[in-house]
Amino acid sequence: MTQTVLIIGAGQAGARAAQALRTHGYEGRIVLAGDERHAPYERPPLSKDVLIAPDDDDCFKGWVHTAELYVDARIEWLNDRVLKLDTQAHVAMLERSGALRYDHCLLTTGGRARQLPGAIEGPHVFYLRTLDDAMRLRARLATARSVAVIGGGFLGLEFAASARTRGIDVSVFETGSSLLARALPPVLSERLRTKHESHGVRFMFDAKALQVDAHATGVQINAESFDLCVIAIGQTPNDELARDAGMTTNNGIVVDRHCRTSAPDVYAAGDCANFPFGENDRATRLESWQNAQEQAIVAARNITGDAVAYAPTPWFWTDQFDWNIQMLGLPDSAADRWIERAGADGRTVLMGLRDGVIAQVVAINQGGELRAIRRLVEEGVPVDAAMLADPTIKLRQLDKLLRSTHSGDQGVLV
Secondary structure (H helix, E strand, O other): OOOEEEEEOOOHHHHHHHHHHHHOOOOOEEEEEEOOOOOOEOOHHHHOHHHHOOOHHHOOOOEOOOHHHHHHOOEEEEEOOEEEEEOOOOEEEEOOOEEEEOOEEEEOOOEEEOOOOOOOOOOOEEEOOOHHHHHHHHHHHOOOOEEEEEOOOHHHHHHHHHHHHOOOEEEEEOOOOOOOOOOOOHHHHHHHHHHHHHOOOEEEOOOOOOOEEEOOOOEEEOOEEEOEEEEOOOEEEOOHHHHHOOOOEOOOEEOOOOOEOOOOOEEEOHHHEEEEEOOOOEEEOOOOHHHHHHHHHHHHHHHOOOOOOOOOOOEEEEEEOOEEEEEEOOOOOOOOEEEEEEOOOOOEEEEEEEOOEEEEEEEEOOHHHHHHOHHHHHHOOEOOHHHHHOOOOOHHHHHHHHHHHHOOOOOOOO
């Protein structure tokens, strides 16, 4: 009898998992079911390219695969919602297609925009999570003169940069006292604020009691009026299907290092999965392009019989104005020292050390430098802070010196 893998959630993670199943030799049936009308796509362009592209007909190019790949790889993509899972009988009930029996199931259900109480989506109030959300927002921006952004996280700041690029007045309401305080060292948080302000973005910090009132022509937030409001206050994992099926959930679907849930033959990956990370098995849920892709591939490999543990080095990126900001490693407030290598035109690399090991790296327009020391972060190699700070020692040279030390040659290692 032909084996069937059912993938629930047809986003980036689901599409990459389906492809990985074929790449790693799976010959059975693959069903990729999602409740969006679009073929699987990547989400990073939604807050950037989609909003600023000059041509409506060519504003989105973020499809995960071509239509031909689904045909060639025999991947059945269904625009259908899974209503219920019977994990003992290995049966899923789909809204339009009815019952579907599976041998293995992979949940890549992602997440949804967290709602602000009292702020109901409408003509002047927007949440940004899907391609349809982005296209509606793009159309509304064509006539807007002012916009309020609630939330000074990555998504809110990316949207703010896009709106200012279009010449729209932007005001950002942030509950904290600084930007991205949990993700960036204070010095870069301050520079990012200055960067936005230099482009005309206005910030209101410590904005904890906001009243969003939509009216016929716009929206009022406390005492100020705007043409529209975009709410970007985080994401909620889509774990209801798993919870209703009796699986363990806790800020997402709980999985082990092999992406296995508590239900037999059911796996989970991507934004919806809470997995053990690091030496202490810290419960972690990552919302990133990298995690959606890499964890999905690991889950697919485990379904095919490979015993592969998921042990990522977290990597995040964001584009705001002419800055590409990349972060390697989890944000870590326990870093006991930050070392900066500054270049021209705002380019810089900041390295956070903890106990002599690089725990986090943040780079602005210096992606190549970040890649040069990736191994040091991944392997927790002890380094000399003075060497990191010495501009005469290139980061690529530093990595080579440490490699030679590990191989027994004369080198520098502290």
